[in-house]
Amino acid sequence: MAEILSLRDAVARLVHDGDTVALEGFTHLIPHAAGQEIIRQRRRELTLVRMTPDIVYDQLIGAGCARKLIFSWGGNPGVGSLHRFRDAVQNSWPGPLEIEEHSHAGMANRYVAGASGLPFAVLRGYSGTDLPAHTDTIKQITCPFTGERLAAVSAINPDVSIIHAQRADRAGNVQIWGLVGVQKEAVLAAKRSLVTVEEVVDELDPVPGQMMLPSWAVTAVAEAPRGAHPSYAQGYYDRDNEYYEYWDSIGRNRDSFQAWLDEKVFAMEGAK
């Protein structure tokens, strides 16, 4: 049974220095509030896993929480670069950032393998590209029936996965709808999981296209209204497109980023 905790308590209890942490949500339901809570609690030496690092990891990387990033596409979608990510890779600021780089298909299958209790997954991928030369979690495998050569990727099993969903009930059952991305796989692949939700309700009325995560498959649920902002939560709020532009100006240099951190993250310290 998932415990219902405050976001602060949930992060304190589930995310530890040195952990491998996945925050998932593919363009929709990106768990921003949880990301900022991790910054606020000054976690260090994290291995961050996420298909699309997005603004949420630009913030964590800039704040010095990460020692390594495992990812498949690291841009500010529709705007341009993630400047904190680039600064870390190109200039080791605020510290060196090791990277482990895949394609979307590879990352998705690594989560599938993790959720399935398998050590690896097979796909038609990476052929002819330079990625396998730099990423040791990509290898080749031979089909025992046809002799065909295919790609194998190792499973991802984060210490903790964090996602954002629309709703949970008081027993901790989680309901997500709209684009569901790779969230189920991320939760099931992880040793521990936290689901932040727009609201905890008495009854989860069925919604077409819903994906349900039973309470007993989740470690903790925390209420975090607007916890996906500036991404969107279908049925609750739209994407804040201006924020993505705004982030470009904040993330572009170290001073403006540091000022943002102090004002928008650390100054909120003590908040629930």
Next chain:
Amino acid sequence: MAEILSLRDAVARLVHDGDTVALEGFTHLIPHAAGQEIIRQRRRELTLVRMTPDIVYDQLIGAGCARKLIFSWGGNPGVGSLHRFRDAVQNSWPGPLEIEEHSHAGMANRYVAGASGLPFAVLRGYSGTDLPAHTDTIKQITCPFTGERLAAVSAINPDVSIIHAQRADRAGNVQIWGLVGVQKEAVLAAKRSLVTVEEVVDELDPVPGQMMLPSWAVTAVAEAPRGAHPSYAQGYYDRDNEYYEYWDSIGRNRDSFQAWLDEKVFAMEGAK
């Protein structure tokens, strides 16, 4: 785009002598009407694929349509044996029946591989059992990362897969809800596909838990009201538990089965 055809035309066009044919529907939405249409059109030398052969394949096997059965559990659920299946395996009546036998997990993964365009799938399965010694579509594979030994099963790619669904719209988009089994995988793994439906409607109102198959992923749709009887179609009718008992008495001997065939299948010849 799926073509909307009569069941007779659809079977005539899509199912050929010698084909590998999968009729899927796991305890729910079993495509009985399509199975009986295949008998009526006197198809021969089929390789029949289905996780649970059930009554639908007992009928096809008894009618002499099959030369081979690929399956994972061949009983009359809740009642006992499939007598026509047993008679074929034990006594080669009405002809010899080759079998290729898996577990449910193996069959489900064979469809997943087929739907994914991969030649095989990997699972933790069959360890210590006598199945691999008799089934050459089960082999071992070694994880290239951990060295662990796992099972590999070859993909299933039927010539044609047939499923039953609740509804389609006039464009041929298909809507299924309730227990969805392995139907999506069976359709996507096949070269051709036929979906029989309870009704073709103007608009597919969303239903919680629905699974949608876009028209362009399906070859043909045929209206077949009560086409899953004696299994059930959630939202339309319940399982006819008495029929499963009744079938035990019909299937138990060759004469009663032959009489049933003449009366209930061939006498319907010419029907739409």
Next chain:
Amino acid sequence: MTATTDERTYTSDEMMSIAAARALGRRRTFPRGGETQHREQRCFVGIGLPSTAANLARRTHAPDLVLIYESGTLGSKPGRLPASIGDGILAETADAVISVPEVFNYWLQPGRIDVGFLGAAQLDKFGNINTTVIGEDYAHPKVRLPGAGGAPEIAASCHEVYIVVRQTRRSFVDRVDFITSFGHGTGKGDREKLGLRGAGPTLVITDLGVFRPDPETAELVLTEVHEGVTVEQVREATGWDLKVSPDLSTTTPPSEAELATLRELKAA
């Protein structure tokens, strides 16, 4: 049917169902998230006696028991016994309805399920199960049985396996004709050698008594006889040289409440 001639007010099938129900739903302590915690037990349920036992347990001592059916339902809470694993009531009352590949790949295979219930046409003294063929020649069997279904991977991946079977010399054999689902192989340590993660069969419940694997050898040992059953009767219905636990006890007979709830369930 019962093999005894006493005047018990319940059938041996009722005793089996109740003994199986009692085995379920004991909350236990598991390491998770660096802490240990109590949590609900999760049970993979087949139709027939296992489903009866699991639903009885939910209605008596184990209201939090999570029922998982291989047709694709997680956490079904049916108000009556389902007629088949495809009964709509399982989907309608579930926490989540999922595809069949997902049942096996995301939920069973990674070891998320505590107890798997299995039946057997033949069971041997090391808990290996045959549901495939009777007879030594697979290609020309004496009796063709239904086959494997979900059992091989349930036997491999659930934390524990409970086997429920009516016991005769034909079903309780020294060595099964075909291993459909692996129990303890040829004895202690075989599961580990194969890399199987679950503990395998830890409990066998029949219409005569209860068996558990010997901790040293993994051979099934009679640990309980049901009320009115003698060890001699069990021995006669066992196809190998039966070992009896020095701590042999008699199964507590069904309580009035257990019987009433069971009969209510069956009648609904």
Next chain:
Amino acid sequence: MTATTDERTYTSDEMMSIAAARALGRRRTFPRGGETQHREQRCFVGIGLPSTAANLARRTHAPDLVLIYESGTLGSKPGRLPASIGDGILAETADAVISVPEVFNYWLQPGRIDVGFLGAAQLDKFGNINTTVIGEDYAHPKVRLPGAGGAPEIAASCHEVYIVVRQTRRSFVDRVDFITSFGHGTGKGDREKLGLRGAGPTLVITDLGVFRPDPETAELVLTEVHEGVTVEQVREATGWDLKVSPDLSTTTPPSEAELATLRELKAA
């Protein structure tokens, strides 16, 4: 931005979008079910220019074009341009919404998608794409780019790949610093050797013109220049010794209807 100084009434980005839209949605004949049949074209769409082009095509000559977004929507029919691939309008107007693993495993990988649109930071003369790093040293790049995303497998598995890119000497290079997505490798036959099933890049559309691979060598050849653009201008913006088709033509300029529909789309 346009590199030319003529008095065209449209921008070079508009020309690119319209040229890309025109390439889409041509119904073709495919073998299926033992017969050949016409069917709708299916297009894997990224945000930005590809999404603009695909939605423009749907609104003009190709109403049946099926749009697939990697965020998990099959057959989206948005009434305005989506702001991102996560825009709710894509899910709300789709034939089906699916998980991200399913997009790649069940729909892209088996070759169900006809056309994949890709961009490029660097593109070489054999259509190989770099979106990973600028600079020879992967560990210490001059510029760290976003990376692969869905592109490597789109390039591998779609029947054809259309590349849309603004052309400069920095983007059109003799040899990419890093192969993120495989085009034609070092020439004709390389894709077959790797077992890649799709035909790879068959069309490259830039702000200056249109390129297609030479059927003999797979090297990109200039086959069209846009209105007002000279071959010399194209050559100056190409980092290799450019080959020009003997059948070089000039791109038909945007029609009033195309421009009006495009501008309406962008304004909505």
